Amino acid sequence: MKNPFSSKLSKFSFKLSKFPSGKQWKHFFNALSKKEKTLFFALTLIALASLSFLSFNFYTSHTIAIAKNGGTFSEGVLGQPKFLNPLYLSSQDIDRDIVEIIFSGIMKYDENGKLINDLAESYEIKDESKTFEFVLKNAFWHDGTPVTSDDIAFTVGLIQNPDYQSPLRIKLTGILVEPLSSNKIAFKLPKTYPGFLETLTFKVLPKHIFKDLPYNGFPLTLASKEYLVGSGPFKIDKIEQDSSGFVKKITLNKNKDYFLKEPYLDKVEFVFFKNERDLSSALSMKDLDGASLASGKLGIGLKDYALGLPRYFALFFNLNKENSFQDKGLRQAISLAINKAKIVKEVFSNKGQVADSPALPLFFGLNDLAEKKEFNKEEASKLFDQLDFKINETTGKREATKLKEPIFIFTKALTLKSEGQEVSKLQECLAKFPDVYPGGTISGYFGSQTRVAVIKFQEKFKAEILTPAGLTKATGDVKQMTREKLNEICFPGGEETTSFEITITTSDQYPLLDIAESIKNDLEALSLNVEINAVSLSELQINVLSKRNFELLLFGEALGSIPDPFTFWHSSQKDYPGLNIGGYVSKQADEFLTKAREAQTEQERNKNLEAFQEVVAKDLPAIFLVRPDYIYTLSSNLKGFAMQKITEPSKRFSTIENWYKKTKRVWK
Incomplete structure (x- = not known):
């Protein structure tokens, strides 16, 4: 039977001939009930949201965020710059920070603290590791002048010249430098030294700017654009000071012609503060992007980076002078009395490790000490008693009991008519x-x-x-x-009893003063009389280190990316300006240090360093305390920071050309 509706349905079309007009929509909405209108709008919003989500999801899944040029990085700093000159770097981190960004070296460090090429394009090691030949990259100074081998030879000559009194001189003494062409240079060593590449991280100065300056006219602080010309990723823009001369801000602009790559950041600012309170406040208020503070993280939007650093703090005994600490037993008693774990916890907020060796075995992947003496208050007390440092019941303090030297001794045979x-x-x-x-x-x-x-x-x-x-x-x-x-x-x-006082000399700054206070508390808990002689860093250098004028010295030492404790512990370095500050002398230690320095393989070097640390542990010329991490606080808005290990604080800027604040998305 024929369907009566088939002819009508065949003529009906579901195709929308045109979009409804406003009048038609109005009639449509008027025809809907209140509930139908609500349902319609809800479904419409859901459809739009779904469409937006699907579009966004499609976009994000098919694109990636990459760094984009632009933005300013602001670093907060305590204190003032002093020596903005690679030849005269002070102990201040800020000087080293700015120099690190402005200037370049032949070699530099990567994110893991490993040596990589900087100005060097390539190099060859010849003549049984006594000659190093380098080919240089096509680099330019900030004023557009090419960087050449003559600049490197000139810089080395300044460092080696005793008239300039550069603290870097000891590292380059006896080394011959020979430019082979404008972009080739050779270094010739008097003897094999596999760690020499690390020496070449020194920053190079432009010869065309400094060649006519006599040593007595050479500026300690390169405080103008005329002198602050480097080849690094950023260049000086301006130095802002207040009416008193206080440097408020140093601004650096990107070096668009930087030989490695154009930095993403447009500017880097160093903002100077007179106290930590104001600096912390500025960081918390997001007026700054980064700072290094003892207190660490300060608020939301900030992240602490704990960077491994090959440095340690130790308590050095002065073995150059006749004193009670020549007795190894007394040194052992003091070592047992010091709670190193407490120092790590209370002074460094657990951001560090206990140290037991000057070779830092855990940092460099060496075998640890065969035997370690841990904190033991009871054993320390017994040892003090055995050494006749006993507690005076009246004063409550330990006193030293010693054999009294007779004021006179008869030595001659005497008889009638003798005289005298x-x-x-x-x-x-x-x-x-x-x-x-x-x-x-x-x-x-x-x-x-x-x-x-x-x-x-x-x-x-x-x-x-x-x-x-x-x-x-x-x-x-x-x-x-x-x-x-x-x-x-x-x-x-007979015997005589005398008061016994331990004087610890150290810096008046964190963290050394805080460590000294912790040690003092530990020793006083065993009835020892302890004084802290806290002095400024300049006085420490001039009157303490140079003259070896201390009884016990709390100080720090830093190794490089290649462990070489030679300068700190070899007996040839015990007199100033050598860095064997305690005057430690050991033929065994000297032998292992020399072999480690001259080793041709990492395995051979590590073997000798492990033997060296065992000798030092037995002799106990110092008490190794702690290896703290370097805490660097950054805004979460900063990207591209990837440092894990650094050889010194300023090396956190070693790859600053990769830092960025702005991003853009591109299709995969």
Whole structure:
């Protein structure tokens, strides 16, 4: 049967001929009930949201965010710049930070603290590792002048010249530099030194700017654009000071022609503060992007980076001077009394590790010490007692009990007509016995009265003088047995008790002063009298380190990416300006240090360093305390920071050309 509706349906079309007009939509909405209108709008919003989500999801899944040029990085700094000159870097981190960004070296460090090429394009090691030849990259100074091998040779010459008094001189002494062409240079060493590449991280100065300056006119602080010309990723724009001369801000612009790559950031600012409170506030308020503070993270949007650093703090005994600490037993007792884990926890907020060796085995992947002495208060107390550092019940403090040296010792044979000091002392001694020498005359002349007195003395102590000598009658002559009895009775040595005070010399700044306070508390808990001599860094350098003027010194030492403790512990470095500050001398240690420095393979070097650290652990010339991490706080808006290990704080900027704040998305 034929469907009566088929002809009508075949003529009906579901195709939308045109989009409904506004009037039609109005009639449509008027035709809907209130519930239908609500449902319609809800479904419409859901459809739009779904479409937006699907579009966004499609976009994000098919694109990636990459760094984009632009933005300013602001670093907060305490204090003031001092020596913005690669030749005269001070102990201040800020000087090193700015120099790191402005200047370049032949070599540099990557994110893991490993050496990589900087100005060097490539290099060859020849002549049994005594000649290093480099080919340079096509680099330019900030003023557009090409960087050449002459610039490197010129910089090395300045460093090696004693008139310039550069602290870098000791690292380059005895090394010959030979430019082979404008972009090739050779370094010739007097003997093999595999760690030499690390020496070449020094920053290069432009010869065309400094060549005509005499050493006495060479600026310590390169405080103008005329001198602050480097080849690094950023260049000086301006230095802002207030009316008192306080440097408020140093601004650096990107070096668009930087030989590695154009930095993403447009500017880097160093903003200077007079106190940590103001700096912390600025960081918390997001006026800054980064800072290095003892307090670490300060708020939301900030992230702490704990960077491994090959440095340690130690308590050095002055072995150059005659003092109580020449006794290894006393050094061991003090070592057992110090709670190193407490220092890590309380001073460094657990951002660091206990140190037991100057070779930092855990940092460099060496085998650890075969045996380590841990903190043990009870054992330390027993050892102090055994060493006769006992507690005075009246004062509650430990005192040193020592054998008292006699004020005089009879050494000569005396008889009639002898004269001199020994005769006077003899008469003085005999006069203590009225029954022996009733006259008591002290003339310095051995006469008959003195002889009679000696006879009486010998008879008085017959059992100790005459009998052992096989004599039955006194002789009146002063010989060995008589001298021994005179020494025993008249000028005895015996024991003497003296107060015992430990003085720890260190810096008046964090963290050294805080570590010293922790050590003081530990030692005072064992009834020791401890004083802290806290001085400025400049006084520490001028009056303490250079003169070796200390009893115990709390100080830090830093190794490089290639461990080489030679300069800190070899006996040849015990006199200033050597860095063996405690005066440690050991033939065994010297031998292992020399072998480690001259080793041709990492395995050979590590083997000798492991042997060296065992010798030091046995001799205990210092107490190794802690290896703290370097805490760097950055805004979460900063990207591209990838440092894990650094050799010194300024090296956190070693790859600053990769940092960025702005991003853009590109299709995969």
